[in-house]
Amino acid sequence: MVNRSAILLVGGRGTRLQPLTNNTPKPMLQVAGVPFTEHQILKARDAGISEIVLATSFKAELFEPYFGDGADFGISIKYAVEEVALGTGGAISNAAQVLSSANESNGRAPIAIFNGDVLSGHDLNAQFEFHEAKGADVTLYLTKVEDARAYGAVELDDFGKVSAFNEKMENPPTNTINAGCYIFNRDVINTIPFGKVISVERETFPKLLNDGAKVFGFIDTSYWLDIGTPAALLKASRDLVFEKKLEFLALEGSKISPSAKVNGGSVIGRAAQIGDAAQISGSVIGDGAKVGAGANLLNCFVAEGFEVPGHVIAENNFFGY
CATH class of the missing domain: 2.160.10.10 (Hexapeptide repeat proteins)
Known part of the structure; x- marks a missing residue:
């Protein structure tokens, strides 16, 4: 199996979660007794990922004292700090420089990208396998919601390829949404401009479609929750406690x-x-x-x-x- 790496986007300020995030970055808020980021790191480890880079910005200094080099969590953890927030695409490009595969020649090496504010039960290992089977350049984890207006709606063709991205609109054409976990081939990440503010949702993905890249959607309708509000954060914590019976x-x-x-x-x-x-x-x-x-x-x-x-x-x- 090809070595699996990941980037976890944890640089957001979490303004919708104030006052909880006045002094603590959203990903370090406690959910079921541990920082939310810990749940995501363990999910990555359990899917066979051996190395993860935390792409930090706001309160970046709070992450490494807790997670260290990852030895206590069974995974190698590295850190990429943005002195100025670079957006999702810029953060990915910046963090990719820290991966041990940064100078390797295998442009097809798969790298998972996690949004730092999504709790999900989706099968990450199955997403990797889907990505490989399709010969994809990028594979997005997608889920279905009742009301897609607050999310990025994603349209697929009959073969599962992404045909259109629709960022937050009043009348979305589908209830299938971007669920915040992507698998990029290394050579695709290399096309994202380094050191610039880039939105992967609004700029990178549409450009990939225009350039004819193989962008596929992996649909998984298991548990999914955006923890971006206090009510959602409480729900995430409750659900994980209940999961323990x-x-x-x-x-x-x-x-x-x-x-x-x-x-x-x-x-x-x-x-x-x-x-x-x-x-x-x-x-x-x-x-x-x-x-x-x-x-x-x-x-x-x-x-x-x-x-x-x-x-x-x-x-x-x-x-x-």
């Missing part, structure tokens, strides 16, 4: 009063404390945080180390951000 996840050193009620896929952070008769549902309680006696929290975020007073009643709220 748990009603809630209590991390190391946390203390929950026997009279407290915790459910709804909540996560109780490391060394966090939940007081007597408190009720916590569908919420994320940060490491070292305290929730006072009798408090009732529904779909809330509590920041690391913050103390929620007793008997507070809150829904869809942020504490300590």
Whole structure:
């Protein structure tokens, strides 16, 4: 099997997730007890990827202290920092320079590209196999949604080749959307201008079609979620907790009063404390945080180390951000 490499785009500011992202980049926000990026790295590793480059920009300095060289995660991790945000295409071109395959002559070497804000259950290994079987230059992971207006709708011909890209429009011609994971051949990445601000969705993909490249769509309709809003982030965390067949996840050193009620896929952070008769549902309680006696929290975020007073009643709220 050809060595598999990947680039993970983690440079976004996550403005829709404020105030959670005021001091933490979106990909480093906790989802089911670990940074969201960790879930994606493990997915890549499990699909046979041996090397991944994190394409960082906003708060870039927070990634390497946590992930290191990847030894603890069973995969080689490298870092490419953008001093100025380069867009998705520019980030891919910049990160590709760091891959160990950067100077290799095999232009057909497949490289997976992940958006840093998508949680999915799609079969990445099957996408690689599809890419190879089709002799594709680029293969996009696609999924289907009820309302495609907020996404990039992708049209396919009868053979599965991409025939048109439609970026966020009021009346999209299809409900098949770009789901945020691509496989590029190395020589295709080499055509993206280096050091320039480029959108892979608005510039690179349409140019590839115009140039006659073999761009295919791999449709997988399993679980898919864009974590770009606080509600979606909570859902992602809840869904991963429920996937473990748990009603809630209590991390190391946390203390929950026997009279407290915790459910709804909540996560109780490391060394966090939940007081007597408190009720916590569908919420994320940060490491070292305290929730006072009798408090009732529904779909809330509590920041690391913050103390929620007793008997507070809150829904869809942020504490300590």
